[in-house]
Amino acid sequence: MEVEERRKIGLKYLKTIDGEVGDEVIKALDGVAGDIGYIRVSREVIPLMKNANNGRIINIVGTFGKQPSPFFIVGSVINAALLSFTKALSLELAETNITVNAVNPGAVQSLLWKETINQILASGKKELQFLTDPHLKLVQPEDVARAVLYLADEKNNIITGTSINVDNGVYSGL
16 A cells, blocks of 8 residues: 555544544444443533533543553553543644643542452462552542642643552553
């Protein structure tokens, strides 16, 4: 295939979240990407936010999007895609008063975490045993809520396209 031909095909998909191509992308991803709901909800609320000339989109993702785990490969891939979606959408909406950010919780004290610990213990995977340490300080749901409230604050109209880790410093990246 010639370069010019590939460029034309690429330009077909070089569109925003709105419109026909957005519909095509959603159809293609349906059943493949587990969290297509983020895209669907964004498409529904963006016109309302544009009419209001204000809005906040805050995606709850997870630290595995930034620091993949070989033990949670699918979740890591989906989280990375959601972080990419968050950044791309923030760039698309940069000329508006709509901010788009993500909050990445680490291990949150919850029923899901208890189930995860039980699965880890049952698996016998020694590499994950540190997660069962009773001294590991888990994130509380209120910690995640505070980060969301911070990003949702009307005064925070310049913070967009970023993600905040709420993980007690566990993520080791810069």
